[in-house]
Amino acid sequence: MTDPRARLGLLFCLGVLVLCLDGALPLGLLAATTGLAALLHPRAVGWRLRFLAGVALLAWSTALSQGLFWADWPRTPLVVLSREPSIVICREGVVHGLVQSLRFLALMTAGLWVALSTAPDRLVAGLLAMRVPFGIALMGVTALRFVPLVGEELLAVRQARARRGRPLWQRTPWAWLTLEAALLRPVVARALRRARALAESLETRGFHPTAPRAVREPLRFGWADGVGLGLAAAITVAAAGARGLYVLYGAELYYSPGLRPLYAFVRGWM
Numbered sequence: 184m185t186d187p188r189a190r191l192g193l194l195f196c197l198g199v200l201v202l203c204l205d206g207a208l209p210l211g212l213l214a215a216t217t218g219l220a221a222l223l224h225p226r227a228v229g230w231r232l233r234f235l236a237g238v239a240l241l242a243w244s245t246a247l248s249q250g251l252f253w254a255d256w257p258r259t260p261l262v263v264l265s266r267e268p269s270i271v272i273c274r275e276g277v278v279h280g281l282v283q284s285l286r287f288l289a290l291m292t293a294g295l296w297v298a299l300s301t302a303p304d305r306l307v308a309g310l311l312a313m314r315v316p317f318g319i320a321l322m323g324v325t326a327l328r329f330v331p332l333v334g335e336e337l338l339a340v341r342q343a344r345a346r347r348g349r350p351l352w353q354r355t356p357w358a359w360l361t362l363e364a365a366l367l368r369p370v371v372a373r374a375l376r377r378a379r380a381l382a383e384s385l386e387t388r389g390f391h392p393t394a395p396r397a398v399r400e401p402l403r404f405g406w407a408d409g410v411g412l413g414l415a416a417a418i419t420v421a422a423a424g425a426r427g428l429y430v431l432y433g434a435e436l437y438y439s440p441g442l443r444p445l446y447a448f449v450r451g452w453m
Contacts, residue, residue, distance in 0.1 A: 187309030189408035190297050196412075196419040197293050201286045203419075203426040204453055207278065210285035217292040224299045233338075238292075242284040247272070249280025298327050308398045318392030325381065329374065336370050425449050 197217070204210050218238065222231055250261065253276025261277060264270040301309075303324050310320035344366060429449040431437040 186402055186404045186408045187301050187305045188312055188402065188404060189412045190301060191306075191309055191313065192412045193415050194293055194297055196415040198290055200419050200422055201289050203422040204286070205282065206453055207282050207285065209453060210282060210289060214285045214289040214292065217289050217296060221292045221296045221299065224296065226299075238288060241288065242281065245284035245287075246277045246280035249283070250274070250276035252276070253279065298330075303328055304399075305402075308400075308402055311398070312402055316392065321392070329377065332377070333370060333374060336373055337366070340366050340369055422453070426453065429453075 197213075201210065201213065204213070222234065250272040251270070253273040255275070257275060258271070259274040260271045261274040262272040264272065297306075306324050306327070307317075307320050310323070311317060344362070425445055426449060428437070428442060429446055432442070432446055
């Protein structure tokens with residue numbers, strides 16, 4: 184897909200699709216597909232390693248937190264950390280946390296792929312073509328461009344901290360949390376300074392969000408964009424319809440004997 188409108192439409196379809204899926208297998212396949220697309224984008228090896236580490240950390244932390252604080256039944260103990268007081272990691276909570284993390288990772292990595300593979304001016308042009316107000320489009324794309332800068336600054340601050348002090352694992356947990364919170368101060372200060380400079384630059388150039396604007400390079404919605412977006416929309420509509428019929432069946436609002444294979448498919452695979 185080369186047109187930014189097709190990529191944004193595909194991202195919207197993916198957002199609806201992840202809400203229709205509840206199984207670990209389909210969400211895992213979806214997250215693996217979007218993650219592979221982001222990894223295949225030309226980037227340094229260090230960036231790819233940090234990306235994989237962040238994905239693993241997010242999945243592990245979500246599964247662990249849900250396993251520790253799972254309050255529903257049944258509760259199958261997976262790991263007993265303490266008996267008095269009772270601290271147990273439940274299998275159902277771990278599975279639920281894994282599913283939630285896969286849902287978030289699929290959407291996050293898809294958004295990362297769109298941001299990496301689409302130039303900011305093309306994103307603005309695509310949003311304007313979709314009738315998004317210029318001020319909102321500019322604000323969203325500007326915030327998106329600041330994300331990698333903030334990540335690079337946070338990495339630089341952590342490297343400077345490591346070279347000036349003792350290793351992090353030699354500190355107490357409370358000191359570790361205090362230091363991690365203190366690391367955000369220079370990052371936030373730089374972000375505020377950058378936002379102020381951008382605002383002054385826009386004001387100097389006479390920026391007005393409602394002024395008419397022309398796109399330098401017109402957008403071209405090709406046949407490949409139409410086929411890809413149409414296929415994604417068809418899959419999303421089918422998944423949403425199947426999930427909706429299953430919800431009506433579970434709530435005892437609508438039931439059709441001819442839809443029993445569909446109910447079984449949704450229960451077993453979605």
